[in-house]
Amino acid sequence: MDFFTLTIPWSFPGGSFSIGLDALSVFFLIPLFIISSLCVFYGWEYLKHDTKNKSLSVTWFFYALLVFSMALVFMARNAILFLIAWELMAVSSFFLVMFEGEKAETTFAGWIYLVATHLGTAFLLVMFVILGNLAGSLEFNAFSNIDRFNPSLAGLIFILAVIGFGAKAGIVPFHVWLPEAHPAAPSHVSALMSGIMIKTGIYGLLRILTYLGQPPLWWGGLLIGSGLVSGVLGILLALSQHDIKRLLAYSSVENIGLICVGLGIGMLGQNTGMQTLMFLGYAGALLHIFNHSLFKSLLFLGAGAVAHAAGTKRMDFLGGFLKKMPWTAGTFLIGAIAICGLPPLNGFVSEFFIYWGSLEGLMARSHYLVGLFVIIIGAGALIGGLAVACFIKTFGIVFLGESRKPALKEIREITWLMRLPMILLAILCLAVGICSPWLLKMLRPVLEIVMAQAADDMSLLFSKATEALSMITNYAVILLLLFLGIFFLRRWAVKNRPIAAGETWACGYLHPSARMQYTASLFTQPLTMLFRNVLFFRQYKVLKGKFFPQEGSFKSETHDPAGYIYQPPFILFKIIAHRLRLIQHGNLHLYILYIVITLIVLLIWKVGFGL
Amino acid sequence: MILQAIVVIPFLSGLVTLVVHQRNLRKIILIFTAIVHLGLTFFFWFTRPPASFHGWLAVDALGFIFLSITSLLFFAAAFYTLDYLARSEQQGKDIHSLSAKEMLQPEAIFLGCLQLLLATMTLTILSQHVGLLWVAIEATTLVSAPLIYFHKNERSLEATWKYLIICSVGIALGLLGTIFLDIATFNTAGQRVPLFMRELVNGAFFLQKDWLKGAFIFILVGYGTKMGLAPMHTWLPDAHSEAPSVISMLLSATLLNCAFLGILRIHQICVAAGIAVFSQQLFIGFGILSIFVAAVFIFNQ
Amino acid sequence: MSYWADVIFVLIVVLNLGLLSSSRLGNCIRLVAIEGALLGLLPLLLQGGQPEGRTFVFALGSILVKGIILPLMLNWAVREANIFREVEPFIGYTVSMVIGVVLLIVSFWISARLVLPIEVSRLAVSTALFTILVGLFLIVSRKKAITQALSYLVMENGIFIFGTMAVALETSFMGIIIFHINRQFEHIDMDQLASLKDWHGTRHSEERT
């Protein structure tokens, strides 16, 4: 299976430094190396201004360590090595998140991130222990020849994998750390984290699934359910965010949801034996993983450039950046179109596969599955619609119109070193969108591993899929040609027409000001009001003066409903810890009493009862 | 013969330091002892020395690990102490901020006890006789008491007093455990098994199970107090916070190991006697309890 | 011969119970002194056959130290710190008595499990255990530092009983070592006490800082 393996004996008990490369690992390594190298250029320029008291060498050390550990995660072929790389990744990304550690919310975010990843790793530990003693050794290839599982154990392993890897990927109930950690990190780091690091979770899930053999029905159902919930909740929360990087973090949760839906459909196909369903589901998920890493890192880099230039991440203080930062705006626009899944770009390709998969599933006419697929299509379309709304808001509020806070420092376009990676990523998005049929051919070996099936009987599926993709490419070309046609027609028609400049029509209002423009929360207020019982929507209205109204203020914010799940256990632990402090009260007598009690208890228990 | 040297040299140098008056002579002796001890241990790495003092002292595999740790750390502590003494001296003189009651333990006693501590710890590690092991551990407690009492103020006195009382209660229980072990060796067949580790382990099967369990419990609780296992750990934070940093380093790094060695010896016997499950359960129980208590208290500091 | 041993064991149990209930320090010291002396006799009786010279010296030494020297030092310390009554101990005297009885039951129950290989009187193990537990209990329940040292001595006696049994079982070398080490400890204990006369387990670091 691996076309390259390296095993070095290693004194660690049970572990061995065995790494290997197979199609699945390579598929994840490619975006890792593309994005991490581009982010280095960006980061170099981005951090140059912040060197007032921070030594950059430390951050670049941890950056290299993060990339190394992620590569190791993708290549590890031994459970112990995998966990070590996993831990290394968590720790190095923690230090990167803490780069701007002096700010209170960064330390808070870093703290939550550290606790969340380690809770996730705990589940992984249990899973690998179970797998280990089932397979006899902790080697991954030993896992693969576990012939038959008793269903309940396989189910347990699957649940642990979903929780453990889900915590890293950001599936809904475990996503709480993602919107905290990503905005706090410097942009090139959050681009890398959002682009690649959350994919290590999906990679782990895929890797374990290849060992678990034929998935029962409820596995697919669980993944689809959690995927849809992550999608809808993620995009709704993204919709109601004011901070641009938090918005992008929540949209990562949504995209991870879509990937899980793809995986779920693939597993349903595997279970019911429907080849097309399995192929489309897995192909859709894998394509979306690749596409998402491209356009999400592009968006984060764009957001970073804006935040860096403007000095603030709050969208309500920005505006009119297209005129001052044309390149950033252009690339951000391409990223936004891609993430909304609109045709000419790569986002559409993966969503097309997922929809096509669910439509095929619908055709299969097994009664109880029809309901599931209808929900997928309905929710998927809703997620698509909301994504369009969310990214129209982001691009519109930040880049279009007038700048809402003129007092901000003078905004200049970012230097070439930061622009280059963004342009490259934008071109990549366009390229993947246009030549997706050839990309699908490259995907064939990966699909073989994931679908655990020989490639030959997939050739029929492959031909149909490539035929559809080539049609999409033709249509993309038709669209671009039509646009060029209209563009030149218009130029010809407007050639000798008088062009005048004037003030935006504000229906007669004499002196409109930039502050009158729509703000971010107002733009999505109709939608968030529609879903207000899902989101914890808070409004703070301050209106002074009964008859002669003085100045008032209005503030609205939406809290993450999942945040409230984690509050009680942590408060409980804090109370217990505080109460237990009283043991150490410094009174000698009681110290000795503890010893005496232990002694007597042991004596009675062990010797008395002779246990 | 070399084996005796590694114990006797620190012992003698400790006594000499107690007596000698010149400051830098004391320091030279300290450095000399540290180097000799480390040199001997390094030498032991290559040629395992024969048992000496007709079997009472020997370096077995288990002991060797502890010996290397102890000598390495003492080597580091020795150099650190020189500077530490100089600085605390300086602190005492120029800022006079120390409250009137705050006097320093005379340097001679401090350095002397330090070397005696090394001697007693080496004795604990090397001793093959269970009784001798107990005596050595008792000696380490007595020798380390003045070390904790370096900054003579009211709080460190209280900490030392606590350390002494609790550790002696622990060691008394340890003594009881050793006696239980001794009684356990007397079985119906009449022939006695001397309290040497080798014989005890070989003849373990003939020991009386009940007395051996009793011995294990007493030794576990007794030396556990010295080692700082969970319910008996209460003196540890107070003593270590009051003691100078180099001493708390030595205490926690090497002294606890010696107490742990005592427990490991009795565990060896239990395993040989076939009641390994009994001791393992206790170890796991105490281990988890200690981790939980530590986690709670770290969370609060 | 073992008849006398049983008498001594019973006497020691009675003395311990007396210790639990006495509030006057002088009285406690005297009880501990008698107990020490009685214990001194024990090796002679337990020897069974003809006691060799060594055990004879050993017994005499222990009577001398436990019966006379230590009480004198304790009395000196008490006079030095001029404290004569144990003021409101943590656990009241009547409650101590009840707990004493409970400890007696526990030690008898455990000693029933620990059958002694030789025909030393059945009482030996239980009395030893009882004395140790009383010693521990006293350390915990009494406030005064001096009372704690005293109760530590009681615990020593308990271990000593076990020791004498062991000595009876030909581990004399062990007994001697135990003997010397304890003496040194008591000595250090004493001078500490002098400087801590009013101290009685004040509350420590956490609360005050």
Add this chain to the structure above:
Amino acid sequence: MKWYALIHIGLGLVGSPLLLGIMNRVKAFFAGRRGPALVQPYYDLWKLLRKGNVYSRTTTWIFTTGPMLGLAAVLTALTLMPFGGISALISFKGDLILFVYLLGITRFFTVLAGLDTGSSLEGMGASREVQFSALVEPALLLGLTALALETRCLSLSVIYRQMTTIIHPSIISVVLLVMVAFFFIFLTENARIPVDDPNTHLELTMVHEVMVLDHSGIDLAIIQYTAALKHWIFGLLIAGLAVPIHTGEFWLDTVGVLGGIFIVAVLVGVVESTLARFRLIHIPKMLVAASVLSVLAMILVEVSK
């Protein structure tokens, strides 16, 4: 290349403004006035093409590319649309997804163009438009899926060809439900009365019109032509279901479908003149009703099988 499909596209390009004319004429008839000439929209377009442009200072290149990309997307969507039973220019499995997303592009860019002017009114229109479109997309896709489930094939042309040939009682209820759903979507997408008033003058009440408020000259012409084309496309969607006959004779079918589209236009005119505008908070209910109708249609299909 099916050459006759080109004719249909030509018909669409030429005939779409006529729909607007019909609707205005029907509204005038209900209001008891003669109303503008049927070909009035053509005159308007011609007039706009010859007029000059006034651009606001805050606008950027997005303000001009928005409408153009919108028109391009709608034209591509037109090539996908089957003319009743007759298949479209190109059809492949899964082209209904592409169709929905092409309409998505139009919406995306018209809203962006609106936001570019930076006026609060256009912002308001944009936010309302975005809310409706987020709910229209699921409704549209579910409607198309219902049809796909009924005819068990995934290409628009094949669906409509199957739809017209097999006429039996169970299919009628499904077709009716989906037609009503499509009609709701028609009203929302093309900003007809119950959802939004195309010829109101109070900016606060507009939704679609207010986004194009600042466009002038050729941009406005492009936008109006795109709107007309969208009318034509959605008209085709509904007419394709309404006109069941498929004689195989090309001209006869084309005329039949054309008649269907014009009837739809008249129907919309009638609805416009009889209904008043819904309150804004009721419109999401209407759109959710549309998707529920499609789901109901699917259940009927499932049950009948």
